[in-house]
Amino acid sequence: MANIVAIVGRPNVGKSTLFNRLTGTRRAIVMNTAGTTRDRQYGKAEWCGREFSVIDTGGWVVNSDDTFESEINRQVDLAIREADVVLLVVDVNQGVTEFDTEVAHLLRQAK
Ligand SMILES: Nc1nc2c(ncn2[C@@H]2O[C@H](COP(=O)(O)OP(=O)(O)OP(=O)(O)O)[C@@H](O)[C@H]2O)c(=O)[nH]1
Ligand SMILES: [Mg+2]
Structure with a gap:
């Protein structure tokens, strides 16, 4: 895959x-509950005019002790x-939260 x-x-x-919109499908489950997407x-x-692959991921939880959340991470x-x-997706209504900032920090480390 490229x-x-x-x-x-x-x-x-x-x-x-966003995944569903980009792929023109309803494959990803959308729900107003945090932690809906896992795999x-x-x-x-x-x-x-450009073709690409897209990966939907679960919500990144910073410093989690929960086994499920660590597995999602x-x-x-x-x-x-x-x-x-x-x-990096953020919620425009809530603005940039400290969790968004921490996820951004992790992404920068990933280069
Ligand atoms: N108003 C508004 N609601 C949105 C928009 N995008 C998503 N939602 C709603 O926000 C909620 C969460 O959407 P999801 O797409 O499931 O969010 P997610 O980031 O995949 O959530 P997790 O898988 O739990 O990390 C749902 O109720 C959506 O209908 C948007 O652009 N505008
Ligand atoms: Mg999701």
């Missing part, structure tokens, strides 16, 4: 909604390593 875009961000900001999911997208980490582009 041209991979990973959609990353804290829980419940609209990552799966990463791959799809094909075309935007402005591990999945996000795999997607980041694989991706050519990482797209």
